[in-house]
Each structure stands twice: as structure tokens, then as C-alpha cells.
Amino acid sequence: MKEIVGLSLIISLIFVGCDKSKPNAENTEKITVNNEATFQLDSINVKDSLKVDQNLTVVFESKILVFPTLKNKTLLDSIYAPKQIQLSDYSKANLAEASNKKKSEYYEEQKSSLKDYKPEFAQSWFTHSDMKMFSKDNNFLTVQYTGDGYTGGAHGYYYENYKVFDLKTNKTMQLADLITDPGAAIWQKILMDNFIQNDGDKGQVDMLLVDQIPLNSNFYFDKEHLYFLYNQYEITAYAAGPVLIKIPLADIKLLLTDDFIKRQSL
Structure with a gap:
């Protein structure tokens, strides 16, 4: 894209263990793009692993963007829909809680899968998902959603999706x-x-x-x-x-x- 907007200083929540997570200090940078109104961007990064069986370790990693200056509920619902997150308030704290919930659900899902299949040798399964501001120009915000993972089998999976949002109308571009x-x-x-x-x-x-x-x-x-x-x-x-x-x-x-x-x- 012609105008690629650098992310603000990322606010990370690094989860070393399931019950020992603490957020780092906040530091949100204000960004002005093409003389548009002040725009703020932040993010939450959750990374953790859990040994669910003698031969299986599962890894969860997720990055979620936070848009402190976007207030329209319909627009925010659309932005977070690809992450399968719907909240009444998309604050950083609520998004962090939602990401933690998804981590727990992933662990439980993998534990449940062991009822039907147990690895005969040591291996790691994982799920990674990322969310990036691809560009912001002329009040069009483009967000890139990517993910990959592996849960046994011949190969893993990967996806790359884009959505463009019109910040003038607060709508998703069709x-x-x-x-x-x-x-x-x-x-x-x-x-x-x-x-x-x-x-x-x-x-x-x-x-x-x-x-x-x-x-x-x-x-x-x-x-x-x-x-x-x-x-x-x-x-x-x-x-x-x-x-x-x-x-x-x-x-x-x-x-x-x-x-x-x-x-x-x-």
C-alpha cells in the first residue's frame, strides 16, 4: 500500500504461565495520518503453552489490535468479528480478557481431542493468530487478519484475510x-x-x-x-x-x- 502506517508502541501482555499473567506498563502513541484526526493504535499479545499429555505440548499465541479512538459500536463489532470476539465495550482490559478466554477454550479443546487420539511421540500443536493495521489512507482503514496452526496430520493450515473499513461512514466496505x-x-x-x-x-x-x-x-x-x-x-x-x-x-x-x-x- 502507498501509505503504510507504522503501529504505535505495542502494549504487550506476555503470559508465561496460565495463572501468572501481568500486563506491562502502558505507552500509547498518538498517530496522525494524512492530516486526518488524531488516531490511536494499541495492541495486546498473548502467548502461552501447556503440556496436556506426556507427548503433547500445545502453544497458543494471539495478537489483537486496540483502537482507543474508535467509538462506533457497529464498526468495532465488524473489526473484531473475524477474531470471533463480540463485546459490549472493546476496552483493552475487556479484549485481554476475551483473548485469555480463547486461550482457555483452546486448551480445553486440545485436551478433549486426546480422548480420540494420543500422540505416540513427543510433538507440539499450536495456533497463532495475528491482527495488523495494513494501511490507513483517505479515511479507509485496512486490517489484515492472519493465522496458522497445526493439530497433527500431514500439514498445518494458514489463512490471510483483509477487511476495509470506511471511517467516514463507520461501515465495512463491500x-x-x-x-x-x-x-x-x-x-x-x-x-x-x-x-x-x-x-x-x-x-x-x-x-x-x-x-x-x-x-x-x-x-x-x-x-x-x-x-x-x-x-x-x-x-x-x-x-x-x-x-x-x-x-x-x-x-x-x-x-x-x-x-x-x-x-x-x-
Whole structure:
């Protein structure tokens, strides 16, 4: 993205043991972006491990962003929905409590799984989830949600998702806010052409599993491009990894909404 906003000094809650967690001292930095109103960003990081069986250790790690200056409840509900967190008040303390609860639930889930399967040799299972402010420009806030984990089997899992929030309207951006007809057949050609063009020597084209690439809701944009992210197995084999398709806005201007063109000064 053209305008990448550095995170403020991160406020971490490092959990060394299940019952010995203490927050570090607070230090929240105020950030001003593109002459917009003062914007504050903070975060909570929870990391812990537990030996649940003689041969199994499970590790939990989660990072959650905190937005002290965002007050709209509907907007905050949308921001934290991908983390499966819904609160009446998204304060740092409440978000820390929610993250601790998820840690406990993860431990209990893994303990329960041992009823059906016990590892024959020592191994570690884990779940990691991250939340980053990908960009903030023109009052559009883009948040990246990533995660990975392993609970036995041939390989682990990974996901990478994006959501764009309009801080002027306190709404989540939908495809219909950007393009006039998301159902138009021309998008299949646009996506396929740009997928092939973007591939270079990555070899993802060779692992394509579909004849046509559909639009999805995992998108973000900057001043010059519209990006669509497809996770593993969505359109390609697991080995291909996530696929990012970059489309120049100049090439699709006739398909964009008037409001989006005006907002982005295209």
C-alpha cells in the first residue's frame, strides 16, 4: 500500500504461565495520518503453552489490535468479528480478557481431542493468530487478519484475510461499494488475465484448480490497484500458497462506482 502506517508502541501482555499473567506498563502513541484526526493504535499479545499429555505440548499465541479512538459500536463489532470476539465495550482490559478466554477454550479443546487420539511421540500443536493495521489512507482503514496452526496430520493450515473499513461512514466496505456489477461475467476474464500476468515465475498458474476465478470478499485497495487474496485450496492447490491478484484501477475504471472514483480521485 502507498501509505503504510507504522503501529504505535505495542502494549504487550506476555503470559508465561496460565495463572501468572501481568500486563506491562502502558505507552500509547498518538498517530496522525494524512492530516486526518488524531488516531490511536494499541495492541495486546498473548502467548502461552501447556503440556496436556506426556507427548503433547500445545502453544497458543494471539495478537489483537486496540483502537482507543474508535467509538462506533457497529464498526468495532465488524473489526473484531473475524477474531470471533463480540463485546459490549472493546476496552483493552475487556479484549485481554476475551483473548485469555480463547486461550482457555483452546486448551480445553486440545485436551478433549486426546480422548480420540494420543500422540505416540513427543510433538507440539499450536495456533497463532495475528491482527495488523495494513494501511490507513483517505479515511479507509485496512486490517489484515492472519493465522496458522497445526493439530497433527500431514500439514498445518494458514489463512490471510483483509477487511476495509470506511471511517467516514463507520461501515465495512463491500464489493458493491467499489464496482458497479460484481456479477458481471467480465470479471472472470479480468481475474484470470491478471492472475496469469501476476504469476511471473511463481508457478501458481500450474496449480490452478478451477476453470474460472470468482470474485471474493477478501480484497483491499490503494490509489493504483485493487487486490484480491485467495487462500490455499480456494483456487489453487495447497502447495501454491495464498494467491494475490493485483488489478490496475486504471484498467477497470469503467466498472467502478462513481462514489469510489470520486473518493479516490481517479
